[in-house]
Amino acid sequence: MPLYPKSVKLEDTMCLGIPMKVVKVNLAKNVAKVDIGGTQQWIRLDIVNEVPKIGDYVIVHAGFALYRLDEKEAQETLSLFEEMLRDETPLH
Amino acid sequence: MKLRYIDEFRDPEVARRLLSEIKKISYKPVRLMEVCGTHTMNIGRYALRGLLPSHVQLISGPGCPVCVTATKEIDMMIKMAEEDVIIATFGDLMPVPGSHTNLNQQRANGADIRVVYSSFDALGFALKNPQKPVVFLGVGFETTAPTIAATIIEAKRRRVRKFFVFSAHKLIPPAMEGLISSPDLNIDGFICPGHVSVIIGLKPYKILVKRHKVPCVVTGFELLDILQGILMLIKQIEKGKARAEIQYRRAVKEEGNLRAKEVMEEVFFPCDANWRGLGLISKSGLCFKDDYKEFDVNSHFDIKVDKAIDPPGCRCGDVLKGKIIPPQCPLFAKACRPTHPIGPCMVSSEGSCAAYYKYRDWEIG
Numbered sequence: 001m002p003l004y005p006k007s008v009k010l011e012d013t014m015c016l017g018i019p020m021k022v023v024k025v026n027l028a029k030n031v032a033k034v035d036i037g038g039t040q041q042w043i044r045l046d047i048v049n050e051v052p053k054i055g056d057y058v059i060v061h062a063g064f065a066l067y068r069l070d071e072k073e074a075q076e077t078l079s080l081f082e083e084m085l086r087d088e089t090p091l092h
Numbered sequence: 093m094k095l096r097y098i099d100e101f102r103d104p105e106v107a108r109r110l111l112s113e114i115k116k117i118s119y120k121p122v123r124l125m126e127v128c129g130t131h132t133m134n135i136g137r138y139a140l141r142g143l144l145p146s147h148v149q150l151i152s153g154p155g156c157p158v159c160v161t162a163t164k165e166i167d168m169m170i171k172m173a174e175e176d177v178i179i180a181t182f183g184d185l186m187p188v189p190g191s192h193t194n195l196n197q198q199r200a201n202g203a204d205i206r207v208v209y210s211s212f213d214a215l216g217f218a219l220k221n222p223q224k225p226v227v228f229l230g231v232g233f234e235t236t237a238p239t240i241a242a243t244i245i246e247a248k249r250r251r252v253r254k255f256f257v258f259s260a261h262k263l264i265p266p267a268m269e270g271l272i273s274s275p276d277l278n279i280d281g282f283i284c285p286g287h288v289s290v291i292i293g294l295k296p297y298k299i300l301v302k303r304h305k306v307p308c309v310v311t312g313f314e315l316l317d318i319l320q321g322i323l324m325l326i327k328q329i330e331k332g333k334a335r336a337e338i339q340y341r342r343a344v345k346e347e348g349n350l351r352a353k354e355v356m357e358e359v360f361f362p363c364d365a366n367w368r369g370l371g372l373i374s375k376s377g378l379c380f381k382d383d384y385k386e387f388d389v390n391s392h393f394d395i396k397v398d399k400a401i402d403p404p405g406c407r408c409g410d411v412l413k414g415k416i417i418p419p420q421c422p423l424f425a426k427a428c429r430p431t432h433p434i435g436p437c438m439v440s441s442e443g444s445c446a447a448y449y450k451y452r453d454w455e456i457g
Contacts (some may be wrong), residue, residue: 017130017235017287017313019097044212046242048409057097059290059343062182062232063210064239066352067290067343069097074342078100081316084109091112 015038017059017066034060097342101314110319111143121147125271125414127264128155128285129442130313136451138315140322140388148326151414152444154267154370155285157232158184159412159436160442162366163400165260166190169229171397172258172389178221180214181229183207188436191401202332211243211257215392218247218255225254227389230261235287237378238352239260241359244387252336256389259378262365266294266376272304277414281307281325283318286340291356293348297336305334312340359384368402368436369409406435411444418448425449 020034020043030045032052043058045051048065052058058065126132132152135141141150144302154160166188173179179195186195186207199205208214214228230240240257247255264285272279284297289310297308306442308327311321328335358381365377380388389395402409406428407421418424418437428434430446437443 012433017290037304044239044242046209046246047238047349047355057095059287061235061287062239063212064242066287067349068236070345071095072343074095074097074100077320077341078095081103081106081109084113085105088107091108 002035017061019057019069020060022054022058024055025052025054032058032065034058034065098314100213101312101316101361103316106316107319110316111244112325114146114148114319114323114326117323117330118145118148120329122280122326122329123149123151123414124281124283124322124325125279126153126155126283126311127153127268128283128288129157129159129440130287131155131283131311131318132444132447133284133442134313134315134318138318139451140318144322148322149335150197150283150322151279151417153271153414154367154412156412156437156443157236157262158182158188158440159408160262160267160367160370161185161188161260161436162229163189163191164397164400165258165367166194167192167301167397167400168395169258170195170198171395172227172393173198173205175393177204177227178217179203179205179227180208180211180217182209182231184440184442185229185231187433187439189403189434189439193397196392198445205256211240211256212246214444215243215247215252215255218252219250222254225256225392227256227258227393230257230259233262233264233285234291235285235357237360238291238349238356241356244359244384245355247387248384255387256392257387258389259360259380260365261360261378262367263362263376263378265292266362266373267367267370268300268374269303270370270376271298271413272306272339279414281309281328283297283321283325284308284310286310286312286317288440289338289340289344289348291349291352293344293367294338294346295348301334301336306333308336310336310338310340310344312343316439330436332444334341344450367411367412403434408435408437408443408445411437418445421445 020036024033052068057069218226360378362375363379433439437445
């Protein structure tokens with residue numbers, strides 16, 4: 001039995017972690033299929049903080065999901081940025 | 093609209109606002125150090141050194157895993173390739189120079205060296221070739237170590253006999269502690285690594301802040317992440333505060349990734365390790381626990397190498413400490429270029445010298 005199905009492999013530099021969208025989850029094999037810009041690959045779920053659902057984004061590193069991204073926290077950061085844009089004092 | 097987690101964090105208008113805010117509040121000259129190769133690359137890519145006020149200096153530390161791997165360890169890996177084994181490694185390690193040669197050269201000489209994307213691929217080789225030992229070269233920080241630990245646990249579960257790992261892993265907080273303690277560096281704040289911190293959380297930095305009163309901000313990798321991280325550091329410094337904070341909140345929690353930490357601690361324990369440039373640092377590496385010793389390459393092979401010789405004239409070690417910036421090395425952009433690299437900081441795609449060369453940072457000043 002293969003460890004995970006063969007698919008496109010992404011170029012990797014050591015500590016790079018890329019947010020990728022989960023499109024399929026196979027809990028029996030402890031893997032998920034992720035997509036970034038149309039490129040898809042299988043990744044392992046051994047160390048991810050919580051099992052992602054389809055549509056979630058995970059940070060992927062060296063073939064493993066490291067973390068399921070927290071959408072609420074992301075939105076909070078972004079709304080802080082939006083607030084900055086509404087600030088009309090001239091730029092320094 | 094559904095988040096994509098990339099474009100939203102690159103908005104140039106917000107970047108202008110953040111830069112303007114930094115200029116507004118920043119008076120003190122500061123030296124901020126990042127300790128992650130992806131930060132090194134993105135600071136260059138976005139030309140941030142040229143955009144920030146000139147008294148805000150960004151320096152690169154030991155953030156590139158293959159760069160900090162000691163020459164002796166590289167020599168041992170190269171030597172290992174002479175045995176009748178399959179070597180599996182991340183691609184970054186292939187061109188890194190040992191004392192006399194590198195893994196690329198060993199492969200050209202006929203050694204069976206295979207580049208993998210994941211340590212799990214290496215385990216796949218071991219399952220397919222039960223007769224031949226497979227040695228995976230384990231290099232990386234806390235981001236990578238749990239992936240390799242998970243692979244070792246799976247190897248044990250599947251009772252794989254001839255799968256071995258060369259553990260040259262390094263831990264970041266002990267290295268930061270070493271750097272902040274050295275008197276000639278004057279680091280005013282740390283841009284802490286995002287993906288290492290996904291795993292380890294905030295606690296190690298809290299200890300660092302308590303001991304050394306140095307501001308630490310765990311920062312993400314997109315343009316706005318880095319600018320916001322720098323802004324948070326400067327705010328602390330201008331107020332005379334030192335705290336451990338998280339900018340990269342969508343991925344980093346105070347406690348880190350508990351499951352990944354458990355996996356890492358199941359297989360490894362912290363032990364002393366030698367770093368290029370930084371020397372021996374207490375409890376900054378990872379060694380095998382007794383239950384997993386059977387997967388330690390050193391328990392099966394006695395790898396003997398001569399005293400390591402570093403490339404003459406190469407100041408990669410001083411670059412890794414932030415003691416000099418790459419253009420201050422006499423070889424930089426002269427004898428040492430990406431097409432003909434002399435030291436590992438120029439070899440690796442995320443080495444400081446490679447980043448400075450690629451993005452011409454030294455010309456902007």
